[in-house]
Amino acid sequence: MCPDYLSALQLVMNIYPIDVPDTNIRAGHQPYRDPEHLDRLRRDTVSTHIIKRRGDSLVDVPYVKGAEILGTPGSIPLATDLGICRTLILTGLLNHFLQKKLTVLNLDPLDFFYGKDILSPLIPPDLSCPEWIRVRTRCGIHVRTLYPDARKPLIALAIQVRTASIIDAPLTDLLEKGINPIGRYVQMKVPNKDQRLQPRRILAGRVSGIQQDQLTLDDARQGLPPAMASDSFLEPRRENLHECLRIILGQRADSVIRQLDSQVSTLNNGPGKLDQIRKFAGYLKKQNIDVLPGIKLQIGPALDKNSIPKFPATAIEDKPTLVFGGSKTDTWHDRGLDKFGPYDRATFTPSSPRIAVLCQSRHRGQTEQFLNKLLNGLPSVIDGKGRAPFRLGMIRKYCLDKCQFEFFESHGDSVESYRSAIARSIETSTEQKVTWNLALVQIEERFHLLPGDSNPYLSTKALLLQHGIPSQEIELETMQVKDAQLVYVLNNIALASYAKLGGIPWLLQANRGVSHELVFGLGSAWIGEGRLGSKERLVAITTVFSGDGNYLLENRSKAATIEDYPIVLLESLQQTIGNVRRMMNWQERDSVRLIFHAFKPLRKEQIEAVRTLVGELGQFEVQYAFLHVVQSHPYTVFDLANTEGFWDSQAKSKKGQLAPPRGITLRMSDSEILLSLTGGREVKRPQDGIPQPILLRLDSNSTFKDAKYLARQVYHFASHSWRSFFPAPMPITILYSELIAQLLGHFNRLPRWDPQTMLGPIGRTRWFL
Numbered sequence: 001m002c003p004d005y006l007s008a009l010q011l012v013m014n015i016y017p018i019d020v021p022d023t024n025i026r027a028g029h030q031p032y033r034d035p036e037h038l039d040r041l042r043r044d045t046v047s048t049h050i051i052k053r054r055g056d057s058l059v060d061v062p063y064v065k066g067a068e069i070l071g072t073p074g075s076i077p078l079a080t081d082l083g084i085c086r087t088l089i090l091t092g093l094l095n096h097f098l099q100k101k102l103t104v105l106n107l108d109p110l111d112f113f114y115g116k117d118i119l120s121p122l123i124p125p126d127l128s129c130p131e132w133i134r135v136r137t138r139c140g141i142h143v144r145t146l147y148p149d150a151r152k153p154l155i156a157l158a159i160q161v162r163t164a165s166i167i168d169a170p171l172t173d174l175l176e177k178g179i180n181p182i183g184r185y186v187q188m189k190v191p192n193k194d195q196r197l198q199p200r201r202i203l204a205g206r207v208s209g210i211q212q213d214q215l216t217l218d219d220a221r222q223g224l225p226p227a228m229a230s231d232s233f234l235e236p237r238r239e240n241l242h243e244c245l246r247i248i249l250g251q252r253a254d255s256v257i258r259q260l261d262s263q264v265s266t267l268n269n270g271p272g273k274l275d276q277i278r279k280f281a282g283y284l285k286k287q288n289i290d291v292l293p294g295i296k297l298q299i300g301p302a303l304d305k306n307s308i309p310k311f312p313a314t315a316i317e318d319k320p321t322l323v324f325g326g327s328k329t330d331t332w333h334d335r336g337l338d339k340f341g342p343y344d345r346a347t348f349t350p351s352s353p354r355i356a357v358l359c360q361s362r363h364r365g366q367t368e369q370f371l372n373k374l375l376n377g378l379p380s381v382i383d384g385k386g387r388a389p390f391r392l393g394m395i396r397k398y399c400l401d402k403c404q405f406e407f408f409e410s411h412g413d414s415v416e417s418y419r420s421a422i423a424r425s426i427e428t429s430t431e432q433k434v435t436w437n438l439a440l441v442q443i444e445e446r447f448h449l450l451p452g453d454s455n456p457y458l459s460t461k462a463l464l465l466q467h468g469i470p471s472q473e474i475e476l477e478t479m480q481v482k483d484a485q486l487v488y489v490l491n492n493i494a495l496a497s498y499a500k501l502g503g504i505p506w507l508l509q510a511n512r513g514v515s516h517e518l519v520f521g522l523g524s525a526w527i528g529e530g531r532l533g534s535k536e537r538l539v540a541i542t543t544v545f546s547g548d549g550n551y552l553l554e555n556r557s558k559a560a561t562i563e564d565y566p567i568v569l570l571e572s573l574q575q576t577i578g579n580v581r582r583m584m585n586w587q588e589r590d591s592v593r594l595i596f597h598a599f600k601p602l603r604k605e606q607i608e609a610v611r612t613l614v615g616e617l618g619q620f621e622v623q624y625a626f627l628h629v630v631q632s633h634p635y636t637v638f639d640l641a642n643t644e645g646f647w648d649s650q651a652k653s654k655k656g657q658l659a660p661p662r663g664i665t666l667r668m669s670d671s672e673i674l675l676s677l678t679g680g681r682e683v684k685r686p687q688d689g690i691p692q693p694i695l696l697r698l699d700s701n702s703t704f705k706d707a708k709y710l711a712r713q714v715y716h717f718a719s720h721s722w723r724s725f726f727p728a729p730m731p732i733t734i735l736y737s738e739l740i741a742q743l744l745g746h747f748n749r750l751p752r753w754d755p756q757t758m759l760g761p762i763g764r765t766r767w768f769l
Helices: 003-008 035-044 082-099 171-176 238-268 270-286 333-340 361-376 393-397 415-432 445-449 456-466 483-500 565-583 604-615 707-717 732-747 755-759
Strands: 011-013 015-017 024-031 049-054 057-062 072-077 104-106 110-114 133-146 154-167 185-190 200-211 214-218 232-234 290-292 313-316 354-360 404-410 438-443 471-475 507-509 516-528 535-547 550-561 591-598 621-630 637-639 646-648 653-655 664-667 672-675 694-698
Touching (some): 011 664, 035 057, 049 082, 057 082, 082 104, 082 133, 082 154, 082 290, 110 154, 133 238, 154 238, 171 232, 238 270, 354 361, 354 415, 361 393, 361 404, 361 438, 361 483, 393 483, 404 415, 415 438, 415 456, 438 456, 438 483, 445 456, 456 471, 456 755, 516 732, 535 732, 550 565, 550 732, 565 604, 591 604, 591 732, 604 621, 621 707, 664 707, 694 707, 732 755
Parallel strands (some): 354 438, 516 591, 591 621
Antiparallel strands (some): 011 637, 015 154, 024 057, 049 057, 104 110, 110 133, 133 154, 185 232, 313 664, 507 550, 516 535, 646 653, 664 672, 672 694
């Protein structure tokens, strides 16, 4: 990337370094006995001391004036004992907020409401709105230790802000106002383990009935006492807040809701969020907050690009090189396809695929029109840059001879109607002695909300897979959008359909510095009915390997429960290495690199299993890396140079203001890198606010430790999805695994699903896209 482009960025983070004095502080030391003794000690001294376990001993530090040490007297250096320092800062902040009567919900991170109500100024003067319904800023403070490259560690505050709805009245009050909670989820208060904090509110269940004061709940949390209206609170979701406003304000509620949504969107976008963070940091700096008697909290300015050497080393990754038909390359997938055709254009078969079209009989006409646009394109639809996004259509773009369609109508919208249509399609293929290479299925958006055995989308996809047919679903609502937006949808559907037909749209050019590289992606999905019903976490595995200078997908639809996935991972690792070793003809002393992209850190026993397997590959030079792809973390990055953002023609407003560009990396330490996979241009809607980067954390057990290389690889894999031309929010190693886990998890709950289906050839296709 051009250095001038990087220098033009004006980056600032939500991180405020703390100036820690270089001094020794009083501390007591005593032997560690057991967890019960530690908990009791902490509970009894919570208002005067912090207690830390250090192996076989406990360290206590009194943080209020006059409190004596509990153990054998001693001292510790505050500036270098970062664990003690961090806890003292958290405790000092908590005590300050409690003195200011703030509602503190959590300790680590500190989580509390701050600032004035956003809703009340929007209420017309002649109307009144009860105080128990509000919208406020919710602030989170994380005290983190940062390790800038080759410099001493840094203690800092990471400040997060967001807007949050509050419905702070029991259901009895809401019922008096005429607010009906039937079909809505409610919360109950439970004591907080730390008595200094507010009671926690946990989701109790969905209200299905009310008799006097007692609630009947379905989709309920187990182990709670009977739910009473006087002790239950409506979940403060946006739609519940709006319903309350409509009941309370009547016909004028919609005007207030529009203003409120606009205000919330403004506060959550880049400029609004940065302004709130700066104001709160400014407030903290003015306070006289004690860390210890005689030691005040000293907060420095926010980390920005000019605060070298504290600011993380920054780079922008170049776009990956993609390979198309005839070994041509481009850095833009759509342009490369239009110019050169798909990677396998010379060898793809069948060049005239047979496609079964399943649709409701009443929507046959709309489906025919949609398919015509899909096959032949919309060359007359021009975007703002003078380009026709889908001018070629699927046939010419993917160098097909033709597509042979045959319609099979469903006479209703039930699962059985769709199954009957599938039965007719299978019967026809048997009689004609042909094979359906793909099924295009017209569904409705609402199907996705139906439980598994009543969901035509899931049931149809599963039944077709059992017959060895991949399917591409098309929502009726999608067919009805205007052509100006439809061209992008058509482009994505054509891409996924070609991949499901067995085609290779493009390949990602591999690193040529290592002979063989295999990347294993672990993604997961929670599967269950409702929000509180029993759930099962499934883990799926996707493998990508380098061959002939390009990255190739090893198509295996493997999924396992969270308990069993370590065994499945090891089996997949052994099987894949064996397959690729034979396929690529590995030679003795070849260099081999195994990289794991995981949704959670691998456990010690899993790492040991990998080491054992590597030991069996003694004739090769093997390195391995375990990379945790973290989506939930406290860091936000702003680019002050991006004040204009990007115009959203559909919403008629700007989006992505102050968002840094896609592909930017910030090196937080030798083992942690922030990577932006969603830039301002890729933000979908203005109300989505500023995007969060992902955090890549390299496990210390890794023998390959080049975090910069691994971050670049993750960025490139996030540009390699055949599901959509839109930039993916995750690398395909994890994205594909999550899709597989989610769908197989739902299929397993269908009464007529046979898991053995995925052991056949269909399991090696891209059926999940």
